[in-house]
Amino acid sequence: MIPVIDMEEKIGNIEKTWSPVDIAYINDQVIRAAIFHGEYHWHKHDDEDELFLVHRGAISIQVKGQETIELAQGQLCVIPKGVEHKPRAAEPSVVLLFEPSKLKSTGD
Amino acid sequence: MIPVIDMEEKIGNIEKTWSPVDIAYINDQVIRAAIFHGEYHWHKHDDEDELFLVHRGAISIQVKGQETIELAQGQLCVIPKGVEHKPRAAEPSVVLLFEPSKLKSTGD
Numbered sequence: 001m002i003p004v005i006d007m008e009e010k011i012g013n014i015e016k017t018w019s020p021v022d023i024a025y026i027n028d029q030v031i032r033a034a035i036f037h038g039e040y041h042w043h044k045h046d047d048e049d050e051l052f053l054v055h056r057g058a059i060s061i062q063v064k065g066q067e068t069i070e071l072a073q074g075q076l077c078v079i080p081k082g083v084e085h086k087p088r089a090a091e092p093s094v095v096l097l098f099e100p101s102k103l104k105s106t107g108d
Numbered sequence: 109m110i111p112v113i114d115m116e117e118k119i120g121n122i123e124k125t126w127s128p129v130d131i132a133y134i135n136d137q138v139i140r141a142a143i144f145h146g147e148y149h150w151h152k153h154d155d156e157d158e159l160f161l162v163h164r165g166a167i168s169i170q171v172k173g174q175e176t177i178e179l180a181q182g183q184l185c186v187i188p189k190g191v192e193h194k195p196r197a198a199e200p201s202v203v204l205l206f207e208p209s210k211l212k213s214t215g216d
Contacts (some may be wrong), residue, residue, distance in 0.1 A: 001174060002191075007161070007182045026157045026186050027208055029137055049134045053115070066109060074115045078134050083110075098134055098206070 007033070011055070011094055020097055030101040036089035044084045048100045051078045057093025062086040115141070119163070119202055128205055138209040144197035152192045156208045159186045165201025170194040 010023045011033050018040055020032035036059050052061065053076035061069040061077065064084035069077050079085050087095075118131045119141050126148055128140035144167050160169065161184035169177040169185065172192035177185050187193050195203075 002177055002185050005184050024159060024186055026159045026206055051134045069110055076113050077110050078132055100135055
């Protein structure tokens, strides 16, 4: 039987900031949900693009050599592989992440 | 410069039902948005899983040999490759689709 997955139920399982929970796997990719609050560290993924979609709240992503990206609720961006970035959120914000399932959930 | 993509703006570009618009590409996958209304035809994708996430409204997906899947707003499911399915929606509903970018947007 194909299971029905409830986004809010999965989000309710998040225990701490910057620690994504898996929502669904598809074609070797994974959709995760995380709560961002405060600042994450600078990092990059050498072989994978990473998509950030703001489900609730607002985040910004500093990007090496570019202007900081500001994402409001309902907005998204794709950080291409190899690009150094540093997410942050002034208030607790729920972010959906799309990335290859082989990627470690906590980055490099 | 990495572009900011606005989900509602993309959804506003949808011109007719069952005709997805592309939202973002990532790692050879694509996120699309479509308006479902009425019944689609039975089809399957031989090599790709397909994820359906209800952004607004409600849909059901008939699945060969299984109970019909009912998805409310905020709910999702993954139809595995090779599984015949037939989506429908009683009212116009906005659905996000995640699938390999090589997949034709209108299915088989």
